[in-house]
Amino acid sequence: MKTLYFDCFSGASGNMILGGLLELGIDGDALRAELAKLNLNGIELVIEKVDRSGINSTHVEVKYPHEHVHRHLKDIVKIIDGSTLSAAVKQRAIAIFTRLAEAEAKVHGISIERVHFHEVGALDAIVDIVGACIGFEMLGIERFAASALNLGSGMVEMAHGKFPVPPPAVAELIKGIPAFATEGSGELLTPTGAAIISTICDSYDVMPKISLEGIGYGAGTRDTKGTPNVLRLMVGETSEEFADSKKDGEKLVVLETNVDDASPQTLGFAMERAFALNALDCWFTPIQMKKNRPATLLTVLCEPTDVRQIEEMLFRETTTLGIRRRDVERVSLERSSETIATEFGDVRVKVSRLDGNVLTRKAEFDDLKKIAESTDQPLRDITAKIEKLLDEKDAILVKVAGKQ
Numbered sequence: 001m002k003t004l005y006f007d008c009f010s011g012a013s014g015n016m017i018l019g020g021l022l023e024l025g026i027d028g029d030a031l032r033a034e035l036a037k038l039n040l041n042g043i044e045l046v047i048e049k050v051d052r053s054g055i056n057s058t059h060v061e062v063k064y065p066h067e068h069v070h071r072h073l074k075d076i077v078k079i080i081d082g083s084t085l086s087a088a089v090k091q092r093a094i095a096i097f098t099r100l101a102e103a104e105a106k107v108h109g110i111s112i113e114r115v116h117f118h119e120v121g122a123l124d125a126i127v128d129i130v131g132a133c134i135g136f137e138m139l140g141i142e143r144f145a146a147s148a149l150n151l152g153s154g155m156v157e158m159a160h161g162k163f164p165v166p167p168p169a170v171a172e173l174i175k176g177i178p179a180f181a182t183e184g185s186g187e188l189l190t191p192t193g194a195a196i197i198s199t200i201c202d203s204y205d206v207m208p209k210i211s212l213e214g215i216g217y218g219a220g221t222r223d224t225k226g227t228p229n230v231l232r233l234m235v236g237e238t239s240e241e242f243a244d245s246k247k248d249g250e251k252l253v254v255l256e257t258n259v260d261d262a263s264p265q266t267l268g269f270a271m272e273r274a275f276a277l278n279a280l281d282c283w284f285t286p287i288q289m290k291k292n293r294p295a296t297l298l299t300v301l302c303e304p305t306d307v308r309q310i311e312e313m314l315f316r317e318t319t320t321l322g323i324r325r326r327d328v329e330r331v332s333l334e335r336s337s338e339t340i341a342t343e344f345g346d347v348r349v350k351v352s353r354l355d356g357n358v359l360t361r362k363a364e365f366d367d368l369k370k371i372a373e374s375t376d377q378p379l380r381d382i383t384a385k386i387e388k389l390l391d392e393k394d395a396i397l398v399k400v401a402g403k404q
Contacts, residue, residue: 006146007232011188014128016218019058020233021135023216037083053228057217062124070116073101092133103172144200148178152188210236257320260295
């Protein structure tokens with residue numbers, strides 16, 4: 001399983017994450033081309049190599065026209081949803097911004113709809129967050145982990161005045177996450193950095209056992225003395241120990257509620273929002289309730305860290321008055337992704353394994369769909385051709401293994 005590890009010994013910010021991803025092999029022009037799909041005028045991505053206390057690193061600056069706009073969450077969601085970015089990038093970026101909005105709402109004691117994004121709502125934060133999600137997809141990252149987070153110390157100037165480090169929204173975002181402070185270092189963990197890492201990471205500890213494939217250093221804007229102001233990103237395949245832990249069972253939560261007075265459109269939207277908030281699965285079951293009313297059982301499977309935000313969404317978006325929680329364990333196969341060359345171009349393939357042995361290979365539906373649309377051929381014909389190619393590949397592998 002391809003894993004990205006955030007080594008936050010000097011905190012993290014959105015542009016530091018972008019810089020690290022570029023050092024891991026993301027092409028700058030390809031990133032710019034994807035960001036252009038947001039249709040934000042006047043955005044310029046400046047990428048340069050810099051020295052931070054002796055470490056060669058990459059610094060990213062987002063240049064944008066000055067504006068007097070305080071965006072709400074719905075405005076940012078509209079920008080992202082209105083783009084032609086992939087569904088996975090859109091969902092992850094919206095989930096990160098939603099988590100930011102929830103933190104701001106909690107701090108200010110207002111509803112999530114009333115939150116004005118100040119620092120984190122600027123165009124550079126939109127580019128940082130969406131750009132990071134694009135980078136994760138380009139690298140094929142399947143799992144995220146991080147070290148304890150260095151917060152820094154002192155005071156920071158914000159839209160509402162001076163606040164202690166970590167500022168209130170960051171403190172809200174890192175609840176339940178290991179963190180520490182370093183004297184006299186200023187603000188090291190920004191709201192954007194905290195939102196990205198706290199939304200996508202499922203563990204915070206020393207680096208897991210992985211076979212390292214790449215290391216990238218994303219530079220912060222300040223050049224501090226004594227400690228390199230960089231974020232280190234480390235990518236590689238997770239160890240067999242992590243795969244074994246998946247087989248032994250991972251702790252998840254099932255959320256469910258009975259709804260008898262919601263329209264199909266409302267339920268469909270709730271499902272979309274659940275996936276945007278990192279739900280692992282979501283499904284509907286027809287049921288019969290009291291007074292012989294036909295109704296729907298709405299069920300969501302999620303990580304324990306995502307329970308609160310998904311529950312809040314269900315209360316806002318459906319007519320439910322109560323949600324049931326149930327702790328469950330899930331065992332799963334080892335999963336990875338590979339790319340195969342075909343006559344239509346590269347196609348991503350999902351691979352499942354049991355005890356290291358391949359059980360299935362399945363082409364990504366989105367890739368098959370794009371091929372069918374670009375070639376004007378029936379989807380079933382494209383699917384059959386790719387499946388035949390996968391069968392031939394498996395046959396070759398079996399033949400080679402037999403000779404050995």
